[in-house]
Amino acid sequence: MSSLPSGAIIAPSVLAADFANLQRDCEMLNVSQADWFHIDIMDGVFVPNISFGMPVLEAIQRHAKKPLDVHLMIVQPERYLETFKKLGAEIITVHYEACPHLHRTIQQIKDLGCKAGVALNPHTPVNVLEDIIHDIDMVLVMSVNPGFGGQRFIEHTYEKVRKVRQMSDTVMIEIDGGVTSKNAKQLVDAGAKALVAGSFVFSSENPIQTIADLKNI
Numbered sequence: 001m002s003s004l005p006s007g008a009i010i011a012p013s014v015l016a017a018d019f020a021n022l023q024r025d026c027e028m029l030n031v032s033q034a035d036w037f038h039i040d041i042m043d044g045v046f047v048p049n050i051s052f053g054m055p056v057l058e059a060i061q062r063h064a065k066k067p068l069d070v071h072l073m074i075v076q077p078e079r080y081l082e083t084f085k086k087l088g089a090e091i092i093t094v095h096y097e098a099c100p101h102l103h104r105t106i107q108q109i110k111d112l113g114c115k116a117g118v119a120l121n122p123h124t125p126v127n128v129l130e131d132i133i134h135d136i137d138m139v140l141v142m143s144v145n146p147g148f149g150g151q152r153f154i155e156h157t158y159e160k161v162r163k164v165r166q167m168s169d170t171v172m173i174e175i176d177g178g179v180t181s182k183n184a185k186q187l188v189d190a191g192a193k194a195l196v197a198g199s200f201v202f203s204s205e206n207p208i209q210t211i212a213d214l215k216n217i
């Protein structure tokens with residue numbers, strides 16, 4: 001991806017924001033050192049939880065002044081790609097496990113002018129990406145089972161990140177789930193570039209400072 005910051009990209013997950021104060025939390029992210037807004041879309045089918053949909057994303061878009069990094073935990077994501085683009089998505093990530101025609105789905109995302117990411121569940125080996133990795137902009141390595149914020153980081157993630165980095169020098173690697181200041185540096189050292197953090201940021205006393213701490217690992 002072009003014009004990337006030299007350090008880690010910090011992408012706070014809006015799933016952990018206070019939805020009764022969404023504008024306030026978006027404005028907090030705007031003034032913080034956060035690079036992206038991470039947007040978790042869950043359909044209750046691919047994952048056992050429903051997060052939020054288009055009206056909420058439309059509200060986020062009105063207040064967010066940074067790129068929207070949209071993580072689709074839904075079946076048949078190709079049905080909604082155009083809508084997510086219209087709602088401001090700059091990066092769209094679909095799950096390998098949800099896309100039988102992954103190459104086509106990736107092309108559709110790129111044809112919309114978005115960056116294309118592929119997410120892997122914790123049990124999915126990285127070698128399934130062998131024939132697609134050079135067509136995508138980002139690999140999202142799930143470091144928890146998708147569906148919920150606030151879960152514990154799976155330690156095997158470091159090994160997966162190293163394997164993805166061996167497959168490609170250039171692909172962006174994003175880590176999602178249970179990221180804190182305790183594991184952030186080791187993840188970056190293993191080859192990660194973008195770190196998603198939900199509860200660690202929004203449950204902290206001073207989210208702006210917490211984001212700055214992650215940024216400066």
Ligand SMILES: O=C(CO)[C@@H](O)[C@H](O)COP(=O)(O)O
Binds near residue numbers: 040149
């Ligand atoms: O995609 C997901 C969960 O499925 C994540 O983006 C979580 O929202 C991250 O939250 P924390 O684990 O950082 O609390």
Ligand SMILES: [Fe+2]
Binds near residue numbers: 038039071176196
């Ligand atoms: Fe996510």
